[in-house]
Each structure stands twice: as C-alpha cells, then as structure tokens.
Amino acid sequence: MESGTNTATMQYIKAVQNGDEQKMEILLLENEGLIRLVSKRFLNRAIDSDDLYQICCIGFMKAVRNFDTSLGLCFSTYAVPTMCGEVKRFLRDDGIVKVSRKLKSLSYAIYQVEEAWEQQYGEKPTVSQLANILETTEEEVVLAIDSAKPPESLYSVVCEGDSSPTYLIDVLEGGSQGSEYEYFLDTESLRSAMGLLSAEEQTLVRLRYFKEMTQSNVASVLGVSQVQVSRQEKKILEKLRNILQ
Numbered sequence: 386m387e388s389g390t391n392t393a394t395m396q397y398i399k400a401v402q403n404g405d406e407q408k409m410e411i412l413l414l415e416n417e418g419l420i421r422l423v424s425k426r427f428l429n430r431a432i433d434s435d436d437l438y439q440i441c442c443i444g445f446m447k448a449v450r451n452f453d454t455s456l457g458l459c460f461s462t463y464a465v466p467t468m469c470g471e472v473k474r475f476l477r478d479d480g481i482v483k484v485s486r487k488l489k490s491l492s493y494a495i496y497q498v499e500e501a502w503e504q505q506y507g508e509k510p511t512v513s514q515l516a517n518i519l520e521t522t523e524e525e526v527v528l529a530i531d532s533a534k535p536p537e538s539l540y541s542v543v544c545e546g547d548s549s550p551t552y553l554i555d556v557l558e559g560g561s562q563g564s565e566y567e568y569f570l571d572t573e574s575l576r577s578a579m580g581l582l583s584a585e586e587q588t589l590v591r592l593r594y595f596k597e598m599t600q601s602n603v604a605s606v607l608g609v610s611q612v613q614v615s616r617q618e619k620k621i622l623e624k625l626r627n628i629l630q
Contacts, residue, residue: 394415420445512526
C-alpha cells in the first residue's frame with residue numbers, strides 16, 4: 386500500500402464498498418480540501434463554485450466506490466482524475482459551448498445537403514455551393530460547420546518533431562507549469578496514468594522524459610534500435626493521452 390493512503394482511509398473505503406454510507410460522509414469531510422482543490426481548477430467556466438464543488442463530490446464518491454483496494458495504489462491518484470472527469474463530463478453534456486438553435490438547424494441542413502451531394506457527385510460541395518442551395522450567406526455556413534465540431538482537446542498534437550510531440554496545452558500555457566493547483570493536479574493525474582503502463586513502458590518514459598535521454602541513448606540502454614524506441618514512444622504517448630483525457 387502506498388504511503389499516501391493511511392490505514393483508516395482504506396478501511397473506510399472498504400466499508401463504503403460494503404454498504405456503510407456513514408463512512409462516505411466521513412471520507413467527504415476528511416477530503417474536503419482535496420475536493421475543493423480540484424474544483425478550483427474549473428473556476429471561470431460559467432458555473433457556480435458551489436455547483437463545481439458538488440460535482441467534484443459526486444466524482445469523489447464514484448472514486449470511493451470504484452477504487453480497487455487490492456492494487457496498493459494511492460487513493461488520491463485515482464480520485465483526482467475521477468473528479469476531473471466528472472466535471473469535464475458535466476461541462477460536455479451541459480453544453481459549455483453554447484450554440485443557437487438557428488445554427489444547429491443550419492448545421493443539420495448542411496449535413497443533409499452534403500450527404501445528398503456526395504452521393505450524386507462523389508465529392509463534398511463548396512461553402513459557396515452550400516450557401517446558394519440553402520439560401521444563406523457563406524459566413525453563416527462556416528459558422529454552422531464550425532459549431533458542429535467538438536471542442537479541441539488540450540492534448541491534441543499541434544507539432545510533432547523528431548523527439549517528442551508538442552501538445553495544445555503546452556502552447557496555451559506557454560511552456561510554464563501554471564499555478565500550484567494545476568501543477569498538483571497534473572502531477573497526480575500523470576502519476577495515476579503512469580501506474581497503468583507496463584514496467585517496460587514506464588522505463589522508457591522515465592529515461593526519455595525524466596532523465597532527458599535521447600532516443601539513441603535510450604535505445605543503447607534498452608538494447609533495441611532507435612526506430613523501435615521512436616515507435617514505442619509514440620504508442621506510449623497516445624496511451625497516456627487517452628488515459629488523461
């Protein structure tokens with residue numbers, strides 16, 4: 386068992402999983418600071434701070450009920466990503482990016498026209514053609530098309546160099562660690578994600594990103610080719626992105 390989770394907490398978690406809801410109240414009170422810490426990450430999202438706290442509480446309770454006590458992991462490394470995921474799910478389902486009914490209707494009309502056009506001509510219609518068919522402006526067509534696109538992930542690759550990719554979050558943060566809240570949460574999330582990698586995958590990540598070794602040096606240490614390291618590294622980064630998202 387990791388030192389980050391004390392024996393009493395583990396006993397309470399097991400008690401809740403066995404149906405003792407009173408222990409859940411104790412866990413919520415004892416972890417109020419952690420829950421508020423996570424909720425602060427999502428302030429300024431047009432959601433009341435109390436509502437954010439309640440959503441994080443829901444995520445915390447899900448973490449308690451789903452936590453596998455047999456793995457010997459630190460509970461906080463599981464609870465933090467679970468709470469973040471609960472808030473992100475709420476923001477997505479609640480429609481944090483508001484789209485007018487007019488644009489939604491136009492977007493659906495565009496979809497129908499595009500489908501019929503492709504069946505007839507074997508290609509997508511241009512913005513100008515869509516505007517003429519639907520008797521609207523090209524600007525409205527572009528807005529409607531953009532409104533139908535999902536929000537861009539912070540972990541989307543915007544530039545992939547020889548060594549490692551650059552993610553959208555790196556560009557937005559200007560390469561800085563951000564606030565202590567962001568640093569704490571990112572560290573906890575990464576630690577949890579790393580725990581889901583195999584021993585070989587963890588070794589490669591530590592050599593590349595913690596010891597800052599080149600792919601050639603890592604290849605020498607692991608006794609493989611640089612090409613194999615490059616391919617494996619890309620697979621691992623994709624795996625981590627999926628976990629963190």
